Amino acid sequence: MKTSSTLPPTPAGKHAIVYGGSMAGLLATGVLSRHFERVTLVERDRFEDGPQPRKGVPQSSQVHILLARGRNVLSEVFPGIEQELKAAGGEIMDMTESMAYYVSGLWRPQIRGGVSMSAHSRPLLEWVVRQRMRALPNVRVLDGREAAGLKTDADPTRITGVKLQAPGGGQEEVLEGDLVVDASGRGSRTPQWLEALGYPRVEETCIHVDVVYACRLYQRPPGFEPGWDSLTLSPQLPEVRRLGTIQRIENNLWQVMLGGWLGDGPSADEASFLEFARGLSQPHLYEALRNAQPVGPIHRYRFSHNQRRHYERMPRFPEGLVVIGDAFCSFNPVYGQGMTTGALQAETLGECLRRGLAGVSQRYRQCVGKLLEVPWMLATSGDLRLPEVEGKRPPVLGLLSWYGDRVQRLTCYDEEALRVFMRVMHMLESPAAMFSPRMVFKVLTSEPDTVALSRGPKPLAAVPRAQVA
Ligand SMILES: Cc1cc2nc3c(=O)[nH]c(=O)nc-3n(C[C@H](O)[C@H](O)[C@H](O)COP(=O)(O)OP(=O)(O)OC[C@H]3O[C@@H](n4cnc5c(N)ncnc54)[C@H](O)[C@@H]3O)c2cc1C
Known part of the structure; x- marks a missing residue:
């Protein structure tokens, strides 16, 4: 098993602490191991040695797709991990070729589209990533412990560590670090803990x-x-x-x-x-x-x-603290963006650390605020189409929805459009690619041919039962 920790000659700091050992926390730990002499990962659950669903990630029994951009980041942080996923039973498939997809009253063509996906359960993915993280020589894992508060000195403008205890209570201990990363998911208590330290309450948008x-x-x-x-x-x-x-x-x-x-x-x-x-x-x-x-x-x-915490808007925010993954923003899962956005935040943290530890918390929260704009827009503009869903609708929502429907339909009979669409959905390209002059022209002028309308897999009822069993 390869490890990926290659510390620069001058690390950003001595000790980083991550609490929350799910996808965002694991990726953050991998990134931080390249910038700090030591990293400690604190997780409330006890880690099992195998791909098991666990209490702290109750969604892990549900279908999870890792978008192509997320896979790319994962492979950068843990080189060679795709081979390990395959060895553990996962498979890499071309997304459009392997998938029968029915949308807008049409079946999409099953063509090789160049965007691949890895097919495996969420517990398997997390377990393989966890093994890579455990193999990092400068990482220590403290499982069965929870972060119970933030530690500051007399001056609360810098977080200097976390208070730890066994889940449900018990003796408290303090772990000191140069950087603390909250990867504790949607239920993160950072908003309350910061408020208790005298910071304003972070603004939240919920849909x-x-x-x-x-x-x-x-x-x-x-x-x-x-x-x-x-x-x-x-x-x-x-x-x-x-x-x-x-x-x-x-x-x-x-x-x-x-x-x-x-x-x-x-x-x-x-x-x-x-x-x-x-x-x-x-x-x-x-x-x-x-x-x-x-x-x-x-x-x-x-x-x-959907829950977005606008840490980027806070007028004051302490140094030494970073919030990542669902703790920062959590999306309707239908759009499959959560793990990939967490991976992109971990990548952003690494980029911010390249300029040193000083000011990293401020740089990071501003960058992530911008990073979240597109996935948030993609997720919520779908949800806001339902009249019952409350939320501020952008004035162009009607036009965007109309255009989006036309693009969806176009992807069922125009292979080039399907390829562009897949790259945008997998965050490999900006949504601007769907508004190129060529795409706009196609969206406005093309119509499906009737042959395309009849394409698609046969219902199995039409297949003799002997072939099915
Ligand atoms: C039904 C469903 C389906 C989904 N499908 C997809 C999908 O297809 N693709 C996709 O990319 N995303 C999907 N998601 C979203 C994805 O599950 C999350 O975005 C992702 O798990 C977020 O990772 P995280 O590490 O930020 O937080 P979480 O996975 O929520 O993990 C938080 C971790 O922190 C630990 N923890 C909590 N509090 C503490 C504490 N105080 N101290 C120490 N540890 C603590 C928990 O035990 C847990 O391990 C789906 C979500 C749901 C609900």
Whole structure:
């Protein structure tokens, strides 16, 4: 196993502390190991030695897609990690070629689009990353401990460490460090802790969506060759609010997710799950499930709201503290941006540290404030199409929605448009690419041919049962 810690001749500091050992915390630890003599990662859960879902990441039983940009950052921080993911059972696939995708009343062509995805469960991804992080020679892991407060000297303009204790209480101890990174997720208590130190309360924007996810694992039926590795029946907001996906993961399993907005999702019983699948816009997902063997229970998750904390707007913020991942901003998971945005924040932290430790907290929060603009806009402009969702609507939302729908439709019969769209969705390119003169011309003038309309996988009901079993 390779390690990636190559300290510069003059490290930014002696000791950095990260609390929260999930995706953002692991990536931040990897980055900080290149800038500090020592890094300590504090995690409330006890880490299992294997790819297990865990209490501190209750969403880990749900489908998780790592966008291509996030994979790139992951590979920069932990070189060679894709091989390790593959060795652990994950697979790398071309996103458009491997996926049957139904949107805007059309199936997208399954062409090689050049944007690849890694297919595996979230616990497997986290476990492989954790092993790489553990192999870093200057990293120490303190699991089964939680951060219970921030430590300052008499002067609260600098955070000098964290107060630690066993989850649920017990003897408190203090860990001193030059930089403290909060990677404790959506429930981060930094807003309250800063307020207690005399800072103003950070402004928060919340957009309530009440998205329901229900996921179950299935054994992929032997001999089942439908021509796709994953299948997605996409929503079409505001009219179609339900979605379903089958994602191939390790051990020849399918991870099946069904869900919808505003509380509309199946409950955690088999009959409701299958009935919901049957009611989706196309029969393929239901037909596939009918022939597959479930493995384990249905896991249901309710995501109440997009949550953005505007640390970049705070008039005062202490040095020595950085907030990363969902603790800074957490998005409706339907858009698959959370882990990638966390990875980009870790990358940004590394860039800010290249100019030294002095002023890093201020530089970082400003850069992340800007970085979040695009993913936040992409996620919330979808959600705000639902009239029931409260929030400030930009004046151009109607025009953007109309254009976005046309682009979606175009991707079903124009391969160039599909490639551009995929690069934007995977954060490899700016959304400006969808507004190039060539794209605008296509969006305004092209119409699908009728052959394209009939393209797409056959429903399995049309396939003789002997071929399916
Ligand atoms: C249903 C669902 C599906 C999703 N699907 C996708 C997807 O397809 N693609 C994608 O990119 N993202 C997806 N996401 C988002 C993704 O799960 C998060 O963005 C990501 O996990 C955020 O990582 P994080 O490290 O910031 O926080 P978290 O994963 O929430 O982890 C926080 C960690 O901090 C620990 N912790 C908490 N408090 C303390 C403390 N005081 N001291 C020490 N440790 C502490 C916790 O135990 C945990 O390990 C999905 C989310 C949901 C809810």
